[in-house]
Amino acid sequence: MVDNFITSGEAGSKPGPVPHGRFIRHDISKPLRAGAKVDYILQAAGIASPFYYRAYPLETLEAAIAGTKNMLELARKDGAKLLFFSSSEIYGDPDAKHVPTAESYRGNVACLGPRSCYDESKRLGETLCYIYHNHYGTHATMVRPFNVYGPGMQERDYRVLPNFASRIKAGRPLRLYGSGRQTRTFCYVTDAITGFLLTLLRGAPGEAYNIGNPVPEVSMLDLLKHTEYALGQPVKHTLVEYPDSYPADEPMRRCPDITKARLQLGYEPRVSLGEGLKRFFGWTQAHFTGDSKQ
Numbered sequence: 506m507v508d509n510f511i512t513s514g515e516a517g518s519k520p521g522p523v524p525h526g527r528f529i530r531h532d533i534s535k536p537l538r539a540g541a542k543v544d545y546i547l548q549a550a551g552i553a554s555p556f557y558y559r560a561y562p563l564e565t566l567e568a569a570i571a572g573t574k575n576m577l578e579l580a581r582k583d584g585a586k587l588l589f590f591s592s593s594e595i596y597g598d599p600d601a602k603h604v605p606t607a608e609s610y611r612g613n614v615a616c617l618g619p620r621s622c623y624d625e626s627k628r629l630g631e632t633l634c635y636i637y638h639n640h641y642g643t644h645a646t647m648v649r650p651f652n653v654y655g656p657g658m659q660e661r662d663y664r665v666l667p668n669f670a671s672r673i674k675a676g677r678p679l680r681l682y683g684s685g686r687q688t689r690t691f692c693y694v695t696d697a698i699t700g701f702l703l704t705l706l707r708g709a710p711g712e713a714y715n716i717g718n719p720v721p722e723v724s725m726l727d728l729l730k731h732t733e734y735a736l737g738q739p740v741k742h743t744l745v746e747y748p749d750s751y752p753a754d755e756p757m758r759r760c761p762d763i764t765k766a767r768l769q770l771g772y773e774p775r776v777s778l779g780e781g782l783k784r785f786f787g788w789t790q791a792h793f794t795g796d797s798k799q
């Protein structure tokens with residue numbers, strides 16, 4: 506495992522023993538000497554939460570571009586299989602006729618703006634995988650994850666569900682940004698990991714796969730209702746302006762078409778939103794402190 510701890514939080518920066526492996530503190534935007542032959546590379550290093558990529562735009566670019574190129578070089582030299590963690594954000598803000606969004610959709614993305622560092626660098630990371638596959642025959646596949654959640658997320662991740670969980674723990678009203686009508690789908694972590702590993706092992710090299718749970722597509726106001734149901738109690742909320750720490754221009758809808766992953770990989774998400782939220786909030790009630798400051 507390799508991490509430079511830029512956003513890993515306190516728990517993540519004190520990793521315990523890694524079963525059958527070791528931990529290397531390293532910034533992957535610099536070349537890495539693995540010290541042994543590598544068979545598989547999961548290039549998941551990145552700055553994933555909008556709160557953090559607003560704070561670290563250049564580091565976001567470096568991780569997805571220089572970092573992915575360094576990992577591809579390693580894969581090329583060792584003949585390893587590489588999986589690049591791209592993002593659903595590479596689709597930008599699709600218009601309604603492209604939602605649910607299939608891999609063939611080319612995107613509606615801005616190269617100038619507060620989200621560009623993430624969206625555009627993930628797009629270029631995919632292009633690098635495509636080039637290494639076509640030019641050198643490197644076995645590189647890509648996943649485009651759609652809002653993964655579950656136990657293990659850090660309280661100061663600042664994505665919507667950890668924000669909800671921290672406020673619930675503190676007994677404070679939930680804050681919904683903007684109108685609360687923007688939609689997302691949420692994929693429970695075990696379903697996501699199954700999809701990632703299926704892509705690594707069965708995916709066609711040089712290609713990208715949507716991994717997420719397409720149902721239900723919920724607005725943030727709907728997510729609040731699902732949260733109340735999972736907790737078995739009403740939860741107070743307020744609608745607030747987007748904070749300065751959050752990049753503007755967020756996509757209004759986000760929902761995957763997973764037909765390609767279903768047909769080519771045999772991927773099928775199994776954990777419903779209701780069940781996943783019960784498990785997640787059960788875990789956060791035991792592990793969060795209520796001090797995320799969001």
Ligand SMILES: NC(=O)c1ccc[n+]([C@@H]2O[C@H](COP(=O)([O-])OP(=O)(O)OC[C@H]3O[C@@H](n4cnc5c(N)ncnc54)[C@H](O)[C@@H]3O)[C@@H](O)[C@H]2O)c1
Pocket residue numbers: 507508509510511512513517531532533534548549550551552553554567568572590591592593594649650651652653654
């Ligand atoms: N979680 C999601 O819903 C989601 C959705 C779309 C895409 N992704 C992508 O999947 C990957 C994993 O997401 P996650 O939610 O587990 O993120 P995460 O923030 O929990 O983990 C990413 C890790 O990468 C590390 N990192 C960042 N830059 C680095 C660098 N230059 N060198 C070494 N380590 C570095 C961070 O310290 C962090 O621990 C990311 O690349 C993210 O962009 C995630």
